[in-house]
Amino acid sequence: MSLNDREPPPRRLFLRQIGSASGAAALATPALLGGLASPLASAQDTAARPADNAHSTGYLSLGPQEAACVEAIVNVMCPADAMTPNGVDCGLHLYIDRQLAGGWGRGDQLYRQGPWRPGKPQHGYQSPLTPEQHFKAGLAVLCSEAQQRTGKAIEQLEAGLLDALLQEVAAGRMDDERYALGAWFNDLFYPLFVQACFADPMYGGNRDKAFWRAVGFPGLPAFHGRNVVQHRGLPFPGAAKPQSIEDFS
Numbered sequence: 001m002s003l004n005d006r007e008p009p010p011r012r013l014f015l016r017q018i019g020s021a022s023g024a025a026a027l028a029t030p031a032l033l034g035g036l037a038s039p040l041a042s043a044q045d046t047a048a049r050p051a052d053n054a055h056s057t058g059y060l061s062l063g064p065q066e067a068a069c070v071e072a073i074v075n076v077m078c079p080a081d082a083m084t085p086n087g088v089d090c091g092l093h094l095y096i097d098r099q100l101a102g103g104w105g106r107g108d109q110l111y112r113q114g115p116w117r118p119g120k121p122q123h124g125y126q127s128p129l130t131p132e133q134h135f136k137a138g139l140a141v142l143c144s145e146a147q148q149r150t151g152k153a154i155e156q157l158e159a160g161l162l163d164a165l166l167q168e169v170a171a172g173r174m175d176d177e178r179y180a181l182g183a184w185f186n187d188l189f190y191p192l193f194v195q196a197c198f199a200d201p202m203y204g205g206n207r208d209k210a211f212w213r214a215v216g217f218p219g220l221p222a223f224h225g226r227n228v229v230q231h232r233g234l235p236f237p238g239a240a241k242p243q244s245i246e247d248f249s
Contacts, residue, residue: 060101061132062093065153069143070096072155076162077193084210095196095205105132131188138184145174145181200244212242219243 059067074087074096084090099105107130119126127134146154146165154162168174170190172182196205198212200220206212209219216235218224219242227236 059094059097061105062097062100065143066136066139067093067097068153068155069139072157072162073166073189074193074196076159076166078197079159083214085207089207090197090210091201091205091207092193092196095199095203096192098204099192099195100132100135105135106130107132134184135188135192138179138181138188141179141181141184142169142174200246202244202246209242209244213239217242220245220248 062070071088071093074092076087078084078087078090078092080086080089087093103109110125110130112128112130114128116126116128125131129137143154146152146157146162149165150157150161154165157165166185169181169185172180174181175183198217199205201207201209211217212219216239218227218236218238221228223243224236224238227238
């Protein structure tokens with residue numbers, strides 16, 4: 001079956017599932033950002049860059065072609081609809097770029113002295129590459145594969161075709177002996193994407209708290225310990241105006 005013949009599953013299913021949970025409790029557990037981030041990142045913890053960078057539209061890590069590819073992917077994974085604007089308008093590409101350019105992307109918290117032997121999943125990240133280098137290597141492979149299969153650059157693909165292509169990647173059907181593209185997408189790109197959606201806006205993504213509003217999250221958890229208990233299973237009135245770190249700065 002060709003990519004053109006595939007009927008891709010609904011996009012942003014993860015957001016619809018989260019949105020079906022109740023207001024204040026929906027993001028109350030650390031599993032959303034911590035668990036989905038996998039061993040690679042609790043990216044905000046090591047980003048340590050000035051908040052002003054979050055409001056800049058310039059790239060700190062990604063080159064022009066890399067940026068165009070990432071923008072196209074986040075727009076397909078987060079299409080504009082009644083829930084939120086598209087991925088670029090939400091700043092998801094900038095969050096990813098800022099993490100790659102920061103301490104996490106440089107591998108500041110990783111042991112990187114080798115030896116580099118094949119490891120088991122429970123061993124965590126095993127590579128001589130920094131996360132930034134690993135991200136860019138996978139992105140280059142993805143762009144090359146897309147060009148070979150479709151004759152077009154990723155940013156030139158119609159949304160449905162790119163969506164189907166990403167489904168093939170996520171399923172591991174584009175892996176070969178040179179590169180495990182499925183693992184790259186599932187363990188690196190997708191966790192960064194989810195973090196970009198739900199992290200505090202000061203890190204570049206979740207612009208205007210769009211995703212917090214979409215799932216009824218009121219903002220900084222430290223201020224809502226009792227509210228989570230009192231409103232469990234119920235919409236929380238304060239979620240209509242969520243507050244971020246910058247609101248308290």
